[in-house]
Amino acid sequence: MREVGPGARTTISFKVNGGAVEVEVSAEDRLIDVLREGLRLTGTKEGCGIGECGACTVLLDGKPVNSCLVPALQVEGREVETVEGLAKDGRLHPLQEAFIEHTAVQCGFCTPGMLMAAAALLRENPDPTREDIARAISGNLCRCTGYHQIMSAIESAARRMRAQGPGASGAGTSEPPGAPVVSEASRREIHSRDSAD
Amino acid sequence: MDEPRWVGARVCRIDAVDKVTGRLKFMSDLSFPGMLWGAVLRSAHPHALIKKIDTSKAEAIDGVVAVLTHKDVPGLNGFGIVIPDQPVLCFDKVRYMGDAVALVAATSKEKASEALRAIEVEYEPLPVVDDPEEAMLESSPRVHADGNIHHRIKVERGDVEAAFREAAVVVENTYYTPRQMHAFMETESGVATIDEDGNITVWCGSQHPFRDQLQIARALGMNPRKIQVVSTPTGGAFGGKDEITIQIYLALLALRTGRPVKIVLSREESVVAGMKRHPMKIRMKTAAAADGTLLANEVRVVADTGAYASLGGPVVNLAIEHSCGPYRMPNVRLEGFCVYTNNGLAGAFRGFGANQVIFALETQIDMIAERLGMDRLEFRRKNALRQGDVAALGHTMTASVGAVATLDAASRCEIWVRREELKARPSAPHKKRGVGIATELHGCGLGVGLPDYGAATIELLPDGRFAVGVSCPEIGQGNTTAFAQMAADSLGCSVEDIVMVSGDSRYTLDSGTSTASRSVYTGGNAIRCAAARMREAIADLAAEALGAAREEIAFGCGNVTVRSCPAGEATRSARRLSFREIACIAESKGRKLKAEGDFIWPVADRGVEGYFGLPHLIYSYITQVALVEVNTLTGEVEVLRVVSIPDPGKAINPVGIEAQSEGGVVMGMGYALMEDTVIEQGITKTPNFSTYIIPTSMDAPEIETMIVEELEPSGPFGAKGIGEAVCVPITPAITNAIHDATGIWITHIPATAERVYMALRKQAGEPAGA
CATH class of the missing domain: 3.90.1170.50 (Aldehyde oxidase/xanthine dehydrogenase, a/b hammerhead)
Known part of the structure; x- marks a missing residue:
């Protein structure tokens, strides 16, 4: 980590979602400030500022971190992944798809951090138990959902990713217009009602 | 109206794509x-x-x-x-x-x-005024010049004294409830x-x-x-x-x-400056006859509203309204005080006064059932309100009443049916299991005496989709998705053809709050009204364009046709116009197809003289059952399974109801077991999530939601509202389960490990200190 005195500014280089960036930072800046204000990647949210709520979770060299606790200077030369990098080539990540299908999203403020924590889990452990999932997201607070739909979504995404084989991390359906509108069960139900018309 | 295609289907949230991609701009992102x-x-x-x-x-x-x-x-x-x-x-x-x-x-x-x-x-x-009861005394320093009692309500009906004399069982207790924090994730x-x-x-x-x-x-x-x-x-x-x-x-x-x-706002500033749930001290005296008929309830509520009024008065009014639950209670004396102190600020919070009194009442109900040797569920069912009954405040229950239906469903759920078997198998010898049940009714809308209205706008867009505007904000509850479903079915199109405009004072009409379990009912009714007008406008234009009589125009899915047109696909398609074609025709004629709809809430047949906001005409109902395990060595309580049985009227989006139900259960569990904003001498001691603990994924129990639909004729497609009720009876269901497991009664929540441990020691006759 570079030595910079209080108040002094310096430029750091690192990778965000695969692309190289250079940002001017001060010693006081946190990674979340660089992402949200410096790079305007506002998908990453701040919920508590003390590393308790997980809303600011991003991946640093593939590991989940609270970006409110990481000094910006520490990311020099490293790789950061945020929610904006989950969808690839206009195609949703299987986790994003599953969150939509399982109504794992309510107000949506914890969602980006929750997705990043889940993405880190599935890279480490492609076949997690419900208990593994609960543990992996236990640092991510959600006040709306009660966590079940989130855990079901992660289970479902894991199944889908295993079925698609390795290297399928960003191979969901395209969006829009392919984003799901109704769950699979209801789609069948609606179609059967349609054909009965 | 044809059978709905979208209402009742498990529809994915219309805002989910923007939320999972991080594209949605919250206000803090602007x-x-x-x-x-x-x-x-x-x-x-x-x-x-x-x-x-x-x-x-x-x-x-x-x-x-x-x-x-x-x-x-x-x-x-x-x-x-x-x-x-x-x-x-x-x-x-x-x-x-x-x-x-x-x-x-x-x-x-x-x-x-x-x-x-x-x-x-x-x-x-x-001097800091921090005890609400002391604050009520004339001798107390004043927070506001005109005294510390901001609001007082008293309601009497029947003769409670006579009822207490004649009763076979009278239970009287004092309950204490904590200052729960909303803990919304966005400050x-x-x-x-x-x-x-x-x-x-x-x-x-x-x-x-x-x-x-x-x-x-x-x-x-x-x-x-x-x-x-x-x-x-x-x-x-x-x-x-x-x-x-x-x-x-x-x-x-x-x-x-x-x-x-x-x-x-930083989280710390948000916690110190923001609203909380009113801490209440509740004295409750409840009586029943030997056959298990509830006879009387005497209730005294003192609520700490903190420094300013906000909605403290209405919260206490609703605590009084809900203090007899979904039961016939012929004799009542109900009194509530809303008191100013220097303890932060208390105001509206999901449940709005019901959470506190339902915790007290549902504990009383279990105590009486136990004293009478009656089954807890049967006792509730025996006293539950039916349609046509007179409620505790004297108004008649004319709208849909789902109290018995949710209790019936509870009597059939697995953790209730197999409760003795489940209790017999704790995960360790020093742990004890119990099953608890609780039920409530919850007023929808603002109640008697307050203007309560809805309004919606619908505009046919040039591409054939509809912009539907309702001002009640999307706060995460999913109302925009429910609105889109109701609009799609009311207009005859797909949910994908609805563009929702929400929570904007310039581009929507005033449809009131997203509070009080009201927005789906209100917005839905206004959408139904606007959609009927939009269909008339479309029918007029189509009749003109197709050279048909106005009555001959029939609505299909995303199009209109001429009803009497002779058989043959070619003729039929020549006499069909899609909404997109209608939009083109309107544009060519220089016309904009726009419609507005409005709606006024119906209210109960009588109010409570001198007070406003109560009672309600329409209530949602809910019964919740919890299986818990108590560690008798530490006092820790784990909630293992919950069955949540809401009656929201028609479930517009069942997966959305499940979402509300699960979130409500976990929030009500936090209230029961862990949450309290500690304020000492006016200073907040729990200003962030390191000290104010809310449930995590590791705490969440297994939750099953069984929806009971008691359709409400005045509601859109039969819907009522459910946003608040889902977090209410779960709290006493859990504390009653602790009793079922251990024999101790919880009268002071949260039932932290320390409180449960001390109560267990007291029960065993051991000194509390040691």
């Missing part, structure tokens, strides 16, 4: 050129006189653009939904640590903080902008953009039409963003500086 950072100087004392405010040093700091005090409030220096007793910026005294004394706007967050530190305020501290955040004509736009998550507009206009002394308020999206609210939070500060700073100004 940024404008030339934007300044605003900050609020909060009080340094819980109760003090302000002797002097000197802002000169702050103003002199390079980068500080404005410093505002009470002298800079052009209009009314006060806000508050019922009475505007909370100063925008304090002038003579401060009444809690969250009181705002000055505002700053600066070119950076750091400069804004520096400016706050440079403002000099001279205070003369006053109060937003931006205000101002244009060259002085029009202000305030982007700030909240629960009623039009009331925010009114309160901002009043404080600025400005025509409300010059102020636009955008309240959607909101990153969670649960009642905590019903009152004004930072909207007036934003508008004042934009007005003064002529530049966009952004404020984002």
